[in-house]
Amino acid sequence: MKLPTVRLRGENLLVLAGKAGEPVRVTLKNQPVARYEDSLVWDVRDPKSAQVASGTIPYDRTGAVAFTPGCDGVFLLAATAGRCAYSVVGSNVPVG
Numbered sequence: 001m002k003l004p005t006v007r008l009r010g011e012n013l014l015v016l017a018g019k020a021g022e023p024v025r026v027t028l029k030n031q032p033v034a035r036y037e038d039s040l041v042w043d044v045r046d047p048k049s050a051q052v053a054s055g056t057i058p059y060d061r062t063g064a065v066a067f068t069p070g071c072d073g074v075f076l077l078a079a080t081a082g083r084c085a086y087s088v089v090g091s092n093v094p095v096g
Helices: none
Strands: 008-018 024-031 040-045 051-057 062-067 073-091
C-alpha cells in the first residue's frame, strides 16, 4: 500500500501489525536535509522485545525493512536518519 509522504526527523518508533509466516516489507526513503549525509538506521523488535531484523539505508536512497514474523502480534520498528529526514514510502502491513 502506498502511503502519503510524511517526513520524519530524529528517532521514531513505528508500530507494525504482523502475522506468523507472512513476510513484512516496509519501504523507507532516506531524504537529504541541507548538507547532511547520514544513513538511516533501523531495528525491528517482536512482541517480546527480541530483535527480529536491523539494517541501514544509505544517504538519499530508498530501501526495505523486511522480515517474516515468527508469531502474530505488534512489531516495533525503531528508525533514525540522524540529521537527515526519512519517510515511509509503502508497506504491505498496517503501520502506525
